[in-house]
Amino acid sequence: MSAGEADKLDERCERAMELKNQGQYDEALAEFEDILACSPDHAQARLGKGLVLCFVGRFEESLEELRRAAECAPDWVDAHLNLAKTYAMMGMYEEAKVEFNRVLELQPGHPEAKKQLNYFRDMA
Numbered sequence: 621m622s623a624g625e626a627d628k629l630d631e632r633c634e635r636a637m638e639l640k641n642q643g644q645y646d647e648a649l650a651e652f653e654d655i656l657a658c659s660p661d662h663a664q665a666r667l668g669k670g671l672v673l674c675f676v677g678r679f680e681e682s683l684e685e686l687r688r689a690a691e692c693a694p695d696w697v698d699a700h701l702n703l704a705k706t707y708a709m710m711g712m713y714e715e716a717k718v719e720f721n722r723v724l725e726l727q728p729g730h731p732e733a734k735k736q737l738n739y740f741r742d743m744a
Contacts, residue, residue, distance in 0.1 A: 629655050633664045645672050663693035667702060674706055682706060690719075697726050701733065713740060 636651035652669035655662055670685030686703040693699050704719030717740055723733040 626659075629659055629662060630664070633662065633668060636665070637668050640668055640672050640675075645676050648672050649676075661692045663689045663696060663699060666692055667699055670706070671702065674709075679706075679710055683710070695726060697723055697730065700726065701730075704733070704736065708736065713743075716740070 632651060632655055636648045636655065639645075639648035639651065649669060649672045652665045652672065655665040656669065659665070666685050666689035670682045670689060673679075673682035673685060683703075683706060686699070686706055690696070690699040690703050700719050700722045704716045704723060707713070707716035707719060717737065720733040720736050720740075723730050724737075727733075
């Protein structure tokens with residue numbers, strides 16, 4: 621894929637994120653899926669698709685997409701943070717802790733990751 625093609629996919633992904641933020645989930649999901657058909661390892665599209673799926677209650681599919689986003693971009697804090705928060709929301713606390721710790725490895729002192737891990741310690 622050329623740099624120009626990659627830039628166009630990134631622009632499309634930004635538009636899809638805007639659709640997601642406006643609550644236009646069906647349109648956003650269709651755009652993310654189209655981007656992923658062209659570029660299956662597009663981490664931002666995987667993340668966006670995972671978030672949309674979570675918002676519409678398709679949690680298992682959401683987790684799969686969020687995991688794949690983190691795999692596609694293993695050093696991307698946002699991918700691990702969103703995966704961790706989704707795990708926590710679903711009551712998968714051990715998995716959430718692993719991902720929050722990964723966020724802290726990537727960005728020491730990350731305030732949300734620290735806050736969440738302190739919450740888990742307080743639960744124990």
